Amino acid sequence: MGSPVITTEPDVALAERISQFLPQQGSFEYQHDQPGKTHNWHRHSLNETLFVVDGSMEIFWLDSGAVRRQTCPPRTKIVLPADTVHGSTAGPDGCSYIIAPEDGATAVTRFLDAEERPGA
Secondary structure, eight states: OOOOEEEEOOOOOHHHHHHHHOOSSSOOEEEEEOTTOEEEEEEESSOEEEEEEEEEEEEEEEETTEEEEEEEOTTEEEEEOTTOOEEEEEEEEEEEEEEEEGGGOOOOEEEOOGGGSTTO
16 A cells, blocks of 8 residues: 655646556546545555546545545646555536546455544
8 A cells, every 4th residue: 555646747638638548458437526526435456547637636545544635636647556545525616537547457446434434
């Protein structure tokens, strides 16, 4: 388990951005969350990369027992190592973003039970 690597990427045309996330085989997801939508604490079985296209999100994750949070505006790239315990909440204008699992494979996602969540 690790912490995400969060960077601001240069502004490029959407077609070029999409081509950066296309795997040789498989797919990625393009998701839109309404304002305030929260994806509660969970983990994925493989590495994932997220890219904020429009709006914003706050990502939160567990780092050595401490909860960390970061607001991610458009052009933010978030690389999540497999098994990182994390979640996200869409900003006040919602959030549209790409989710690219490692090698275009399908990740197994496991949401934490209430008693497993940080602060429970």
